[in-house]
Amino acid sequence: MHHLVIDRWSRGTSPLHQCDPRAKLAALLVFLIALSTTLPPAQGAFAAYAILLLLAAKLAHLPIRGLAGRAALVLPFTATFALLTWWSGDSLRALALIEKSFLSGLAALLLVSTTPLTGWTAALESWHAPRMLILVIQFVYRYLFVIAEQAQRMRWAALCRGRGSFRLAAGLVGVLFARSWQRADGVYHSMLARGFRGRFVPSPLAPFHAIDALFLFACLAGCLAIRILL
């Protein structure tokens, strides 16, 4: 399962893994702002952003193909808009749309692949991000395991009784929703039974070291240089 792999990756020991989650989160925000404000004709800048991310992935000892494949999961969502833009005659903007969504996905993936969930949600909490948002992120992450496993079991059970079809898939999605609801209710009950009071206890963050500030500064400088010069 994708989330299990990412969870395993996030527990690595590379220099990027050891960097403070707040520095990585800030670097991601800087990167996303620079990327989103880059104009479509600056194709060299997109290539430079990609190189920057590849270097970061290399530094984190993460498999480039695995990362790229997972980041490409966002493409079907943006492809529709890119196609419409291309039909309207603006092929460069269509290309930029694809590039921006892929690179954004890759950057976000790099953050979660080098920082355990408890680390980056603690960083969000230290920035006073809305508690409800953090809670939703944490619940979605936990329920993903539960729902993915349920879906797998139902798929096997269905395949044992015949060939897959669109109708079968549609039926499975409906039943999966109902069962996931029940399962999520059970998980929530067990959390309450173990003293959950509507808030996950955040992991304590280590002090922000000079090396973390240096990393953030390097990311900021790199992004600004690409954004302004290319």
Added chain:
Amino acid sequence: MPRHPHTAVSRAIHIQGLRYRYPDGTQALNGIDFHLDSGESVALFGANGSGKTTFVLHLNGLLRGEGSIEICGLPLADETLEQIRSKVGVVFQDSDEQLFMPTVLEDVAFGPLNLGLSPEDAQTRARTVLKRVGMTHALERAPYHLSAGEKKRVAIAGVLAMDPEILVLDEPTTFLDPPTRRDLLALLRSLPQAKVVVTHDANLARALATRAVFFDHGQIAGEGDVMEVIQRFHWEYS
């Protein structure tokens, strides 16, 4: 385990006239009177849908029906809910519902953290109970990759880490093979807490409980010595 004043409190659970109706109108519990003494182990028998699981979900306020519930002398109310949840540890039938953190160690430390322990103390306590249930080899593993027996042990560890005075076990041996069942039984027998065990397994009840209660259509149809209840309600395969 630092806290087990079984001698100071003689009645662990005292319930009178408990009734509960589900939102769809099903009357699941219909006037339950029940008690459990400190250190005592009781088996709950009954057919599927007879109200056993609904009943145990009331013991730490996950469901709230009509009637009075006292846990270790504390009346169940909004103000006492937190205290009561730290006294009653529920091990659910499906371990997958209980294991939701990325690693075994984090999962077991979840309860102690909610009790207000520091992360270091929570981890120390988690390691201690994982050692007790024989799961120290899986500290950093994802709970979803464990076998059914291992999941059950980790689920029990997660509850023991909260240092409860009462253990509620809902079908603890479901999905377990005979050797794993035997190991689990030895583990449960070694725990000093008072126990409420929901089970269909007469052998488990005989080995673990001193008293049995038989549920039927949301009411207690009979109670007494385990063998007596098994024979009275024909609660064996043959």
